[in-house]
Amino acid sequence: MHKYFICILFYFFSISLANADDDDEGSITFSEAEIINEFTTRIPFKLIDRLLVVEAELLNKKGNFIIDTGSESLILNKTHFKTQYSRGKKSNATSGVLDIVDNPLEKRLKQFVLKDFNITNKMSDVIDLSHIEKSKKMNLLGIIGFNILKDYEIFIDLHLNQITLSKIDNQGNRLDKLQYLEKITDSINFFLKGHTIILNGVVNNQKVKFGLDTAAEFNQINKSVNKKVLKYFIPKKRLELVGASNKKIEVLAGKLHRVKLTETIYFGPMYTVLTNLSRMNDAFGTNLDGILGYAFFEQKRTIINYKKEKLYFVNYPIKINE
Amino acid sequence: MNKVFKHIIYLFFIAISISVYSQDNAVKGYKIVGDEVVFTFDIRDYTKYTNEKTSRRIRVESFDITNVVVSGEFNSWSRDKWQMNKVDEYTYQLKKNIDDFTDEFSWEFKFIINNSYWAEPNKKVNNITPAVDDYGYNLNVFNLKMFTAHPNENGNACFKLDGYKDAKRVVLTGTFNRWDEDIFNMNKTENGWELTLQVNPGQYQYKFIIDGDWVEDMRNPDKVENEYHGFNSVINITEPFTFNLEGHLDAEKVILTGTFNDWSEEDIKMIKTSNGWTYTAELLGGKHHYKFIIDGNWTTDPDNSVKEYDYDGNINSVCIIK
Numbered sequence: 001m002h003k004y005f006i007c008i009l010f011y012f013f014s015i016s017l018a019n020a021d022d023d024d025e026g027s028i029t030f031s032e033a034e035i036i037n038e039f040t041t042r043i044p045f046k047l048i049d050r051l052l053v054v055e056a057e058l059l060n061k062k063g064n065f066i067i068d069t070g071s072e073s074l075i076l077n078k079t080h081f082k083t084q085y086s087r088g089k090k091s092n093a094t095s096g097v098l099d100i101v102d103n104p105l106e107k108r109l110k111q112f113v114l115k116d117f118n119i120t121n122k123m124s125d126v127i128d129l130s131h132i133e134k135s136k137k138m139n140l141l142g143i144i145g146f147n148i149l150k151d152y153e154i155f156i157d158l159h160l161n162q163i164t165l166s167k168i169d170n171q172g173n174r175l176d177k178l179q180y181l182e183k184i185t186d187s188i189n190f191f192l193k194g195h196t197i198i199l200n201g202v203v204n205n206q207k208v209k210f211g212l213d214t215a216a217e218f219n220q221i222n223k224s225v226n227k228k229v230l231k232y233f234i235p236k237k238r239l240e241l242v243g244a245s246n247k248k249i250e251v252l253a254g255k256l257h258r259v260k261l262t263e264t265i266y267f268g269p270m271y272t273v274l275t276n277l278s279r280m281n282d283a284f285g286t287n288l289d290g291i292l293g294y295a296f297f298e299q300k301r302t303i304i305n306y307k308k309e310k311l312y313f314v315n316y317p318i319k320i321n322e
Numbered sequence: 323m324n325k326v327f328k329h330i331i332y333l334f335f336i337a338i339s340i341s342v343y344s345q346d347n348a349v350k351g352y353k354i355v356g357d358e359v360v361f362t363f364d365i366r367d368y369t370k371y372t373n374e375k376t377s378r379r380i381r382v383e384s385f386d387i388t389n390v391v392v393s394g395e396f397n398s399w400s401r402d403k404w405q406m407n408k409v410d411e412y413t414y415q416l417k418k419n420i421d422d423f424t425d426e427f428s429w430e431f432k433f434i435i436n437n438s439y440w441a442e443p444n445k446k447v448n449n450i451t452p453a454v455d456d457y458g459y460n461l462n463v464f465n466l467k468m469f470t471a472h473p474n475e476n477g478n479a480c481f482k483l484d485g486y487k488d489a490k491r492v493v494l495t496g497t498f499n500r501w502d503e504d505i506f507n508m509n510k511t512e513n514g515w516e517l518t519l520q521v522n523p524g525q526y527q528y529k530f531i532i533d534g535d536w537v538e539d540m541r542n543p544d545k546v547e548n549e550y551h552g553f554n555s556v557i558n559i560t561e562p563f564t565f566n567l568e569g570h571l572d573a574e575k576v577i578l579t580g581t582f583n584d585w586s587e588e589d590i591k592m593i594k595t596s597n598g599w600t601y602t603a604e605l606l607g608g609k610h611h612y613k614f615i616i617d618g619n620w621t622t623d624p625d626n627s628v629k630e631y632d633y634d635g636n637i638n639s640v641c642i643i644k
Contacts (some may be wrong), residue, residue, distance in 0.1 A: 036631055044609065137500040139549060160609050160628070160642050181629040181637060236398065317627045 030057045039176040050217035050294035054163065056141070063141035067156075067163060068071055069304070070291075071145030072195045077129040080141050110241050125164070135164070142230040146195035150306040155180070156214060157301050161314055163203035172307030184303070184311045188261055192306060193286040199311075202260045203229045208289045212311075214302075216293025219272035225289045232257040234276060251275050265313065270295035315319075335530050350443065351431070351464040354420065354472035356442050363394045363406060363414040363433045363441070370442040374401070379442075387435055390414040394431025394464075420472070422519060430463040463602075465643060471498035473506060477520035479559055481528070482541065484514040494555075523561040523643045524607030529555035560644050561605040565612065568598040568625065573617050578603070580612030580638075587615060598638025612636035 032055055034042040045067065052067045061080055133140045153174055155164035167175045190212070191198045197212040206226045221233055235254035256272035262305045272295070277288055296302070303312040352361045365387065371380050392404040406414035433441040443464055469480075481494050492515040494506040508515040508530070515530075527546065530537045538545055539555035548554045565578050578590040578600040592599040592614070597612075611632060613620050622629055623639035630640050 034633070036633060042630075160640065161644065162609065178631050178635070181631065182627060315627075 001147040002093075008084070010033050012214050030054060030056050031062070033102050037176060038162065039174070040178070042162050042164045044162045048136055051136070052156070052163070052214055053138070054144070056144075057139060063139045065141055066143045067149075067212070068143045068145050069149060069195075069197060070211070070213035070215050071143050072146045073125055073145050075129070076126045077133070077140055077142050078126050079128060079130045079133065081126055087175075099127060119294055138191055145308075152197075153303060153305045155301070155303045155314075156297050157293065157314075158297050159301055165207070168305065168307055172310075180303075180313045180314070184312045185315050186265055186312050188264075188265055190309050190311060191307050196288075197306075197311075198286065199261055199292070199306065203256070203258060204232050208259075209287065210295065211286075211288045211291045213291050214297065216291045218253065219256060219270050219291060219295045220275045220277060221272050221290040222277040222288065224276075228276075229289070233272065234269075235274065259292075259298050265300075267296070267299050270299070279291065299312055324475050351433070353493050354474075359415045359420055361418070361431075361433075363390050363392075365412045365414075367444065368433075368441040371439040371440060371602075373442060374434070374438045377549065380439075389436060390438055391434045391437065392416050392431055393434045395429045396431070401434055404432075432463050437472045471506075471519045471521040471526075471601075473517060474520035475518055477518040479490050479521045479557060480516065480518045481508070481530075481539070482511075482514065482516050483508065483530050483539070484541065486514055486532050489515070491533060493531040494528060495536075497526045498528070522607065523559045523605070525556060525558050527556055529554055558606055562602050563605045563641065563643060564597060564600060564602045565592070565614075565623070565641075566600050566625070567592065567616075567623070570599065570616050571597075573599075575617060577615040578612065579615060580610050582606070582612070594627050605641075605643045607643050609640060609642050611640055613638055 024110065030041070032044050045054045047053070048064075053064045054067060055062070056064075056065050058076075059081060063080065085245070128158045129140050130141070149165075151168065151202075153168050153172075157164065167173060188199070199210045199212055201208045201210050206229045208225065208229055221229070233254055233256050235252045242275040251273040253271070253273045255269040257269045258266070259270060261267040270292075270304050272290075277291070301314040301316060303314070305312070327520050350367065351363075354358055354360070369381055371382065372378070373380065377618060390406040390408075391400075391402055392406060393399050393401055393591045399402050404416055404418075406416040432443070435441055483492060486492060487510075493510040494508050494517050495503055496500050498519065498521050500504055506517060506519070508517040527548075528539070530539065532608075536552070537564045538553045542555045542557070544556040544558075545553040546556055567576060570576060571594070576592040577587060578592050579585050579587060581602060582605055583589045589602065590601055592601040611630065613622055615621075622637060626639045626641070628642075630638050632638055
């Protein structure tokens with residue numbers, strides 16, 4: 001009995017030790033990032049299927065994070081960040097295109113450091129993402145969402161497989177004096193509804209409201225969208241998708257043709273799935289006709305500025321030296 | 323009681339040997355050779371067929387075959403489009419280019435005989451997915467998995483394992499095939515086991531599975547600790563990349579320098595051609611900064627629009643290997 005008591009005592013002692021360095025927690029570092037100066041950093045990503053995945057270290061754990069503009073906040077995987085880090089329960093559904101998740105434990109990070117950058121008091125949710133780890137056969141520490149990204153101009157570059165984060169002021173102006181060296185060829189305004197980037201596009205002369213989401217592996221088009229739009233959706237096969245809540249849905253996959261945002265910004269056929277977006281629309285808090293994801297970024301090297309509510313585009317280079 | 327226990331042990335061993343036996347069956351229905359997916363139908367592998375219209379199962383030893391068709395998700399389960407060619411008395415084959423499959427990572431397919439009888443694959447085959455038809459009957463379908471790597475005798479990555487001559491089966495698994503435990507069977511050689519893959523440039527982790535035991539590559543000192551407190555072996559795959567500089571024919575010396583050789587000012591001398599300078603370097607997967615030094619003058623690549631600042635504020639040309 002005495003032995004057990006010592007064990008229990010030791011257990012509590014180690015817990016208090018583990019919590020003693022609380023002040024150091026909450027800083028994130030990107031081990032592979034190139035720091036350009038105090039305002040700008042370039043973080044290489046790898047593609048896991050069609051997810052943009054960066055390597056980072058947080059709370060003494062090193063692993064993968066998905067870059068997800070469709071997610072409202074930072075989400076930490078419960079498998080790796082046990083509940084001792086959480087500061088109590090809150091019933092609040094986290095929303096994101098990965099899917100709707102239930103009752104996440106909310107967690108407030110004291111400090112969130114992107115190497116030299118400091119972001120304080122960001123909210124984060126701790127939820128179980130182990131099914132993504134299983135289905136993608138990857139280690140996943142969490143998801144980096146809107147509330148982390150919004151203070152930066154974000155260049156999502158599927159040519160160089162990297163994300164450039166550049167600090168902006170309240171008006172959305174870049175603090176970095178160095179400009180992009182590649183020419184910005186076009187731009188478009190968007191609307192921000194909650195955390196969702198909304199783009200008004202046109203397909204077959206019909207207005208279509210798209211959400212833009214870096215973590216949408218497949219573009220999506222709503223079943224209930226105008227029939228004229230669906231005329232340009234050419235189905236190819238059935239596909240099974242698994243969302244963040246581990247629910248399987250079968251969808252019709254194909255290509256969506258002739259998506260146009262302006263007279264100068266238009267797209268070649270994009271791999272798209274036909275889905276029922278009504279549940280997703282609850283999460284986004286707005287009615288969307290579709291979601292643009294990986295296929296969008298595959299065709300456009302895109303810079304997102306949340307404060308200016310503007311997207312900028314950089315051309316893919318003409319193939320050289322080949 | 324003791325007898326029952328013995329029986330249980332006995333049954334247990336039977337179960338184990340059955341499962342070991344079942345693992346001896348390799349992936350069936352297709353193989354990937356070079357740039358081609360080769361579907362193979364061997365009539366001796368099938369004893370059961372299902373009538374398309376009546377859903378009735380028939381068992382036949384010999385079947386009067388007029389044609390065999392590959393039907394699956396990749397061709398919307400077409401009953402007649404992908405007709406196979408007879409190569410000998412028992413075997414039918416169909417070769418398709420690997421590019422026809424890059425939209426997806428896992429495909430389901432079956433063989434259909436005389437456009438109306440589905441050949442039912444043996445349950446013990448490794449790449450089988452259970453399925454249910456519209457009437458609730460249990461079916462099995464073949465699963466074709468696509469990875470960034472595939473076995474190819476003339477490939478760019480040769481994996482060797484010395485010894486283990488008594489092993490029944492050795493599988494190569496790694497990040498190039500999402501740690502698949504079945505698909506890349508190694509071939510027995512005089513000294514051990516071997517398999518050559520064609521892999522996209524990049525860094526990969528891998529292990530051998532020797533009769534179920536996961537073992538790192540002892541011949542390879544390059545390894546990283548994994549999440550199970552063991553080690554994964556690491557391989558770097560390079561790709562030749564040709565740098566060209568037009569003109570400057572009156573220059574005496576042009577040096578190619580970049581992050582790939584730590585900005586060496588003498589390491590790589592470019593070769594003069596009739597219209598400029600050229601050099602082919604073996605580069606690792608990922609992003610590389612580079613410049614030309616023309617008779618002592620540092621310059622970016624005039625034919626490459628992709629440029630970036632480095633930490634010191636210099637402008638470099640950028641290329642990407644993927």
